[in-house]
Amino acid sequence: MSEVTRLKPAPQVLGSLLQFRYLIRELAFTDFKLKYQGSVLGYAWSLAKPLFLFAVLYVVFTRFIRIGGTVPHYAVYLLLGIVLWSYFADSTSVAMNSIVERGDLIRKVWFPRIVIPIAASVTSILTLLLNLLVIFVFILVSGVGFRLSDLLFVPLLLELYVLSLGSSLLLAALFVKFRDFRHIWELGLQMLFYASPIIYPLSFIPASVRPVLALNPIGQIVEDARRALIDPNTMSSGEIVHWPLLLIPYLIPLVLLAVGYWYFESAAARFAEEL
């Protein structure tokens, strides 16, 4: 500790994260527990939100606007998109708030500040895992069945986590200084939702616009996940843009994590005074 705020070298950060993994776990599980404490249905509510959105969209897009009819296994297809999207939207929104919300802790105890947004991201993962259980039930029931390519879903989840955590770190640190980000991010999420192939497949988009949308990592993750789990013929970024442009959606999460981490750590030393 000295007068200059320095970034800690990576091994040291991993070391202190390892040391504080119990704190991450306690904070994450406490939040998860408190979120549903006092409600009769408890954890079921974490499933209700995406399922309800799914039900509404499913009716709209299979009964009124019949785009769903031409997509094979549209129900699972839509639900998977919504669950992955909900994870990204919820985890970034909750993590953005996390530092400000834990102001009391930050002003009075020292521990690596990064523990807080990481704990928030773990809480969101718990919800995601519950939701994925529902997806697997859907996959079984709808007769999609399991294949070897399902295993590709694991690295895609990892990519989604990196993307969410990177965004979360950036947002959490920015939100301490600029409370506007609550509103900015709300608008940003709305835009991203429609700019990503969640309710529609990429193949429905005019070919001239597709390359732009294909660079969006959320779209790439969702469509690749559908390819892996549901329909190997789903159009994904790989068919629209090619090397080296194809690297962009995969690089964005890594760059966001690096930038988010750097910004968070350089702002963290002043959190206690700014809150």
Next chain:
Amino acid sequence: MSAARRADDTVVLVEGVTKVFQVPTERRTRLKDHVINLFRSPGRRRFEALKDIDFTVGRGEFFSIIGHNGSGKSTLMKILAGIYQPTRGRVKISGQLSPFIELGVGFNPELTARDNIFLNGAILGLDRGQVTAVFDDILRFSELEDFVDQKLKNFSSGMLVRLAFSIAIRAHAEILLIDEVLAVGDANFQQKCFDVFLRMKADGRTIVFVSHDLGAVRQFSDRVMVLNHGVSHGIFNPSEAIAIHNRLSEEHSNRELERAAAEEAQEPQVDEVDERRPSLHGVQMLVRGHSTHVVHRGDDVTIRVAVHNPERVPVNIGVAVARTDGLYCFGTNTFLADVRPSSHLWIQADLKLTQLPLQRGTYFLTVGVFGETESSIYQMKGQAFDFQVRQADDDGYQGLVYLTHDWALRRGSGASGDAANDLADAAG
């Protein structure tokens, strides 16, 4: 022991630490504020909370920091803990530092005591296994075995402090930062806390302690630093430090009185536009002429209340003593005692308590200034002053007050020599 310390035994090194807060005169938390004022630096007032602080603490030392409110004690502790970064200077800590400076931080009122013990333990750097190993000890020490599955929101503040302290002492730290832990909690629990300090000291753990409790500072410290308005007055042995601290607070209150006297002298120019009503201007407790927050049972104690009375109306000054748990012990006022405070601009009322009968514990003073009827309250301050009553360690008397008493024994006169028979006869 500190004098014999070797240089490589220094575990806390503080060199030229200065902390400047930029207190914003306007608050910019919205992006708009930043954009609009992009080319104008925000209006800020510099506030130097600490100035060129130097000290070292050796392994196994009990180092205390004392000073009046706002002297920078807590800022210094936060810098040691790594919560604040110093503006200038260097802090070097060798060894594992307890991450807490205040008790019960991170307690969640919606969770049970059990869950909070694990959460708080994690904040202190303990894993689940380590907490499980000391879980029963924590409950036993805090005397909360029967409340383990109660939510914390149903706990009293005393129970919270007991629980927090019991967890905090389990932290595996070589260096402990302790800020004002003993302000709450009943006398018995405070005694347990002191015992823990003594044991930690014996174990060779290093403790940096900040407190208003000069009695505890005197009892435990090896060396004491006196802070005054962010500047160190030096490091002394406990008695010297407390004497300097008392002199500083006396000078502080004397300055107030001088200022008041000057104000009274040039009274025609006194311009009190905002407040014409009598108001309270400080409460002090004096023992043998020294201002203090710690007294012993049996001391002759003076409670000094200063009142500003611009309109020179008749006033009634009242003082009440209550224990921290709210038990009202005693109340008096000048009218009750048929004393009429003089109609001066400044009134200094001394309430003398001879041979204070209160037993060990923490107490609060509530002071008030009233009109001729008690219903006209000019100003009343609840918990305007807190103080501790000590009694000698081997003094086993219990209860709220010490009643002056004598035991008289009478030898029985019957042939059996049995006094009980005599008593029985007398009763019959």
